[in-house]
Amino acid sequence: MSLMPILTLPDNRLRLASAPVSGVDGDVRTLLDDMLETMYDAPGIGLAAIQVGVAKRVVVVDVAKREGEEKEEVKNPIFLINPEIVKASDERSVYEEGCLSIPDYYAEVERPARVRMRYLDRAGAMQEMDADGLLATCIQHEIDHLDGVLFIDHLSRLKRDRVIKRFVKDARLRGA
Numbered sequence: 116m117s118l119m120p121i122l123t124l125p126d127n128r129l130r131l132a133s134a135p136v137s138g139v140d141g142d143v144r145t146l147l148d149d150m151l152e153t154m155y156d157a158p159g160i161g162l163a164a165i166q167v168g169v170a171k172r173v174v175v176v177d178v179a180k181r182e183g184e185e186k187e188e189v190k191n192p193i194f195l196i197n198p199e200i201v202k203a204s205d206e207r208s209v210y211e212e213g214c215l216s217i218p219d220y221y222a223e224v225e226r227p228a229r230v231r232m233r234y235l236d237r238a239g240a241m242q243e244m245d246a247d248g249l250l251a252t253c254i255q256h257e258i259d260h261l262d263g264v265l266f267i268d269h270l271s272r273l274k275r276d277r278v279i280k281r282f283v284k285d286a287r288l289r290g291a
């Protein structure tokens with residue numbers, strides 16, 4: 116397994132729509148393992164492949180640590196290939212979101228409180244899962260990434276533009 120560099124705003128690749136995976140093979144499983152290690156190292160609770168520069172519909176999520184108590188050893192990784200939301204509740208909930216591609220910025224986002232999703236698991240089998248709470252939010256945030264959407268796109272235009280401007284400026288200062 117190896118750590119992969121995480122793309123950050125304003126990298127344009129974050130705006131790409133990712134392509135579906137045609138079959139879950141060894142390459143996809145290696146990507147999943149590398150993404151998981153990268154996510155734990157960051158640390159974060161979700162990572163989409165495009166965040167490490169791979170435009171494939173592949174996501175890793177683990178909200179166990181955040182939801183449980185501060186037990187480092189609690190791990191519950193979920194591997195999602197070609198995930199899609201097939202049902203979303205009318206009821207909505209608000210979470211303060213962040214993103215490894217938008218470091219040190221957090222804002223409240225409102226999304227459906229519960230979702231049902233369909234995806235291929237690590238073995239390539241079709242699965243359906245109901246999610247609520249933080250997991251529901253996290254999955255929707257990650258699926259957004261697969262369509263080039265960032266959580267700041269759910270904020271007011273003013274807030275979003277302010278964040279983007281700040282990251283563009285920081286990148287310029289770094290000489291990136």
Ligand code: NI
Nearest residue numbers: 213214215216
């Ligand atoms: Ni994100």
